[in-house]
Amino acid sequence: MPASRLSVVVTRRLPEPVETRMTELFDVRLRETDDKMTREELAEAMATCDVLVPTITDQIDAGLIAKAGERLKLIASYGSGFDHIDVATARSRGILVSNTPGVVTEDTADMTLALILAVTRRIPEGLAAMQAGEWQGWAPTAFLGGRLGGRRLGILGMGRIGQAVARRARAFGMQVHYHNRRRLRPEIEAELEATYWDSLDQMIARMDVLTVNCPHTPSTFHLLNARRLKLLKPSAVVVNTSRGEVIDENALTRGLKAREIAGAGLDVYEHGTDVNPELRSLPNVVLLPHMGSATLEGRIEMGEKVIINIKTFADGHRPPDQVVPAML
Structure with missing residues (x-):
């Protein structure tokens, strides 16, 4: 034809x-x-x-x-x-x-790191204070966030984007961990200095930052359900630039409200544009309009x-x- x-x-x-x-x-x-x-x-x-x-x-x-x-x-x-x-x-x-x-590999990986930084360093809170004219000058305890270097990053899904995230995270001094359907080849693991976890539950319980970089399939729907989200440390941060359906959004919202999860950076949502309204009002959450590949x-x-x-x-x-x- x-x-x-x-x-x-x-x-x-x-x-x-x-x-x-x-x-x-x-x-x-x-x-x-x-x-x-x-x-x-x-x-x-x-x-x-x-x-x-x-x-x-x-x-x-x-x-x-x-x-x-x-x-x-x-x-x-x-x-x-x-x-x-x-x-x-x-x-x-x-x-x-x-x-x-x-x-979209590199662009999405860039946005993943941007969200990790935005949440851990409280960038939106600082931006809001400046835009509202509320900043009164530098103070020793104002807008205290956390340092990325030395933190454990758990990557859920180690395909192209997950590996690109790992490379960026290593440049920031983070310790890279991952869970994937299949373990990476030894030479790729060595290049990324990445630690493989066969058990997703065990990995989640030990991470400081958890980033979702896997596709939405029947087997990944609500992979991060209420039970698994409760395994996170109260100081942990969740970032999702992949597919909203991988996370139980209502359970995530409850955990964030209760401060059982320290923060979240989301670019995708379980129900598309119908975002849980409680997420919009939480100060420990950064929301973007699916612009990871934009x-x-x-x-x-x-x-x-x-x-x-x-x-x-x-x-x-x-x-x-x-x-x-x-x-x-």
Whole structure:
């Protein structure tokens, strides 16, 4: 199928260089505004296009896939996550799914360290005092936070992003620990100076900072549940730049309110934009609007990966970033 004849529908506004290149290559329908497509709009697009380019805000479930037209053969998702797509149902309908892995690694790792620093050094509290005009000058006991050097960092999920976080943490003098489905190769462990814990419970109980860097799958849903959160030291900090569903948000909120957990830095939430309102008012919590991968460079690279996946598919080959069952 010639690439020039492919009908491509993009569900959200993308960076201008990406949209321009797609217009050059495909018969593309771009989004006029940056609001989410309704379910009806998604169904209409899937009924008429060859390739759908959704984002993580688009829930492509079995019901929508069942209504897809015979033309739809590729869902080229703009983003590294794919838990918003029913991949198994898509495969059963002969629809390939691709994503954009690896692009957001460095940007997300940067944001993870930023949140660790923000919480442990109480940066938002200082910023709020300055903006309110309340600062009365330096004082020996004002805004006392904690030093990162020497703290134990527990990384939950040691893939690309987890390893990038580990490298940054070592530069700050932190002791790196991790729990992962599979233990890293010895040479990678040695490079990162990372200690592996087979038992997540035992690791959690000993960490000063716990950062979530694993995907959302059925096996990781509420991996940090109420029981495990109670294992944390009262001085511990939790950071999540991965997927909100990995943490029981209500249980985390209760622990933070009771000061059973010292603080949290969150960029993702269990129910998307429906954030637990009690989290917003806690002084020991830093909340960001899912901006861990929000760099212009990263967004353009994501678009380039989408284009490569579509072009490779159009040329009759498997997209290089196809999501396969082993990844689910």
